[in-house]
Amino acid sequence: MTAPNPLPRSFYEGDSREVAPRLLNKLLVHGELAGRIVEVEAYAADEDPASHAFRGETARNRTMFGAPGLLYVYFTYGMHFCANAVCGDVGWAHAVLLRALHPVRGLDVMRARRPAARRDRDLANGPAKLCSAFAIDRDLDGADLVTDDRGVTIVDDGTPPPDEPGRSARIGISVAVDEAWRWYVPGDAHLSRPEPRRARAAAP
């Protein structure tokens, strides 16, 4: 078992579609809370019409244009926050949306923050649910995951990503809907959507 260390800056450098599947099974840590990343989506800078960065830098997406390894938090639908790991490079605004966590540590705190979650599997199985459970909001936009300057980081506890991650189109977008830039840990109970049933070997 390796000692849990924050991922280095170099881990986040490069195209989000390469970084995203490598983030699976890493641990998101905020203070005493920890959860395993089991579902992510890549947003590919200015070549991706679904990306907040597609039309260039604005006040809202400024963090995406900063250093890889920053946390980009945005507010949506009037009440929810979503969190991304910034990738790419300065000015090359790739990002990986964290879509679902498998809670590992601090479940009692998460339950208190997520009263609507009837089962523990509902605590962090969605991009806004995980932010609520982990108390991630606009105050943490721009936090550095590498230096852990504000208590939020992503660490490697020695669990490798899946050899063959699940893959699908991204969820909740209205453009670039055919790009299969969502990855997940197959069989995990904490995904934001149930995994599609595998095709049968034979018809009934």
Next chain:
DNA sequence: ACCGGGATGTTCT
């Protein structure tokens, strides 16, 4: 189980 609608506020057209 699945589906439909409402909540709520920021951002950009």
Next chain:
DNA sequence: GAACATCCCGGTG
């Protein structure tokens, strides 16, 4: 004024 990288609740089967 529309859109929004969503969630929750209450309806119907």
